[in-house]
Amino acid sequence: MxxxxxxxxxxxxxxxxxxxxxxxxxxxxxxxxxxxxxxxxxxxxxxxxxxxxxxxxxxxxxxxxxxxxxxxxxxxxxxxxxxxxxxxxxxxxxxxxxxxxxxxxxxxxxxxxxxxxxxxxxxxxxxxxxxxxxxxxxxxxxxxxxxxxxxxxxxxxxxxxxxxxxxxxxxxxxxxxxxxxxxxxxxxxxxxxxxxxxxxxxxxxxxxxxxxxxxxxxxxxxxxxxxxxxxxxxxxxxxxxxxxxxxxxxxxxxxxxxxxxxxxxxxxxxxxxxxxxxIGGRMRFNGAITVDDGCVEALRDGKSVLAAGIVKVEGDFERGDIIPVYDITNRMIAKGLVEYDWSDVESIKGHSSDEQEAILGHSPRSAVIHRDHLVLL
The missing domain is CATH 3.40.1160.10 (Acetylglutamate kinase-like)
Structure with a gap:
């Protein structure tokens, strides 16, 4: 009860x-x-x-x-x-x-x-x-x-x-x-x-x-x-x-x-x-990402954060850190465990999965932040 x-x-x-x-x-x-x-x-x-x-x-x-x-x-x-x-x-x-x-x-x-x-x-x-x-x-x-x-x-x-x-x-x-x-x-x-x-x-x-x-x-x-x-x-x-x-x-x-x-x-x-x-209660972060409107809608439908929807990368985060996700109006919409260091996210932001392997030199992970490790606010 x-x-x-x-x-x-x-x-x-x-x-x-x-x-x-x-x-x-x-x-x-x-x-x-x-x-x-x-x-x-x-x-x-x-x-x-x-x-x-x-x-x-x-x-x-x-x-x-x-x-x-x-x-x-x-x-x-x-x-x-x-x-x-x-x-x-x-x-x-x-x-x-x-x-x-x-x-x-x-x-x-x-x-x-x-x-x-x-x-x-x-x-x-x-x-x-x-x-x-x-x-x-x-x-x-x-x-x-x-x-x-x-x-x-x-x-x-x-x-x-x-x-x-x-x-x-x-x-x-x-x-x-x-x-x-x-x-x-x-x-x-x-x-x-x-x-x-x-x-x-x-x-x-x-x-x-x-x-x-x-x-x-x-x-x-x-x-x-x-x-x-x-x-x-x-x-x-x-x-x-x-x-x-x-x-x-x-x-x-x-x-x-x-x-x-x-x-x-x-x-x-x-x-x-x-x-x-x-994850949702975290208050201190080493960086953040901003995503476009299409990514915001996808997250609300239960999807993951993909590199193609990222428009901005901030800070010095590492793989495994919890970081916030902002929309283009600078509103925090989610927090999640990031699968890449900031430098890799900076390199692949805005790129499709097909392009990421050539940029990174190895097969990309399925998502920058997987939906299983993402909390919408």
Whole structure:
């Protein structure tokens, strides 16, 4: 059975495994301290989930905001990369110990997992993450996940824990993701606008939905915003995972949202296999290709990417890399495992199969990206 309503998030038959993401603006107060009493209500809700037979993974922000205050850094510790990393290394100790203390009050065990974007982009490490989380959950442990900001750089970081939560959900094959934030869902206009209306349900994130988002983090503490949450919803929905955005500012926020039916529920459009979900969730690439309209139509009919339809090659990718496929309007339409190095693709782009052997000096492969290794977006 699949999640169809917000109430289904507390049904262990429909939501056996739940990922809960908590942002910095909720977890950290204005003085840089943890909102311990508020967080205790979250732990009580997690305990209730476990008592119902659900498994819970927490994705918790807050390390940079906590550490920045302790180190007396300006701008929340985000003025420079070095200050952010220093803040994270200090704040993570407080954050982890707080989670451990509060969970132990309810006789639950916390496990800390610090991950980077690279850990999810590498297939072997991704599978290791999946196995570790599954083993922790089997042992009745609550994994508390955060981005490893002490070592992550601009090139190898998520930049927000919303997408991290969606990738964690993919890795552990969760049924649902709850993003706790400082607004009660997605609005068709800025929430402060007098004519703004909250969307109770979204079936598929479209360009129109993206246009409703505000890319900033209203609190100034976090690094996300509604745009990041919509990107997380796209990652989740391709793996068949429901995602909800709910207001987390009050005590017991999940119970309040479900009781009042507030928030925005994003229902999945499809349920890709584990490997396809991993390909579709990839965020870092060494290059890309652009294809013509004929190729786009062929891909929608379930065909592979052939060299004849490629009009542009970018980057320095190698055979076996995951790369994005763009149409001529620069819209990303697919991601897939490429069968050639970039230099060979550059040589054979726009050429038919009959011409490729003479160009390459050997028989060409059946496709540049085979349909079995291609995920349409």
């Amino acid at each position: 699949d999640i169809e309503t917000l109430n289904d998030f507390r049904d262990p038959e429909k939501c056996k495994r739940l990922v809960i993401k908590i942002g910095s603006a909720l977890l950290v107060d204005g003085s840089g301290g943890v909102r311990t009493e508020w967080l205790r209500t979250i732990v009580n809700e997690i305990h209730g989930c476990c008592e119902r037979g659900q498994e819970v993974v927490v994705v918790s922000s807050g390390a940079i905001a906590i550490g920045a205050k302790q180190l007396e850094f300006s701008e929340g510790g985000r003025r420079t990369l070095a200050e952010a990393q220093a803040s994270a290394s200090v704040g993570q100790i407080t954050l982890a110990s707080t989670w451990s203390m509060l969970l132990s009050e309810r006789r639950m065990i916390a496990a800390q997992m610090l991950l980077t974007l690279d850990d999810f982009e590498n297939r072997r490490r991704y599978l290791n993450i999946s196995a570790t989380i599954r083993r922790l959950l089997k042992s009745g442990v609550v994994p508390v996940v955060n981005e490893n900001d002490t070592i992550a750089t601009g090139e190898i970081r998520f930049g927000d824990n919303d997408r991290l939560a969606a990738r964690v959900a993919q890795a552990c094959e969760a049924d649902g993701v709850m993003l706790l934030t400082d607004v009660d869902g997605l609005y068709d206009k800025h929430p402060d606008h007098p004519d703004a209306n909250r969307l109770a349900e979204v079936r598929g994130v479209t360009d129109e939905i993206h246009a409703m988002a505000d890319g900033g983090s209203g609190s100034g503490m976090g690094s996300g915003g509604m745009t990041a949450k919509l990107l997380a919803a796209e990652i989740a929905e391709r793996a068949g995972i429901a995602l909800a955005i709910i207001e987390g500012t009050l005590d017991m926020p999940m119970a309040r949202a479900l009781a009042g039916q507030t928030g925005t529920l994003f229902l999945p459009k499809r349920d890709d296999s584990g490997r396809r979900a991993w």
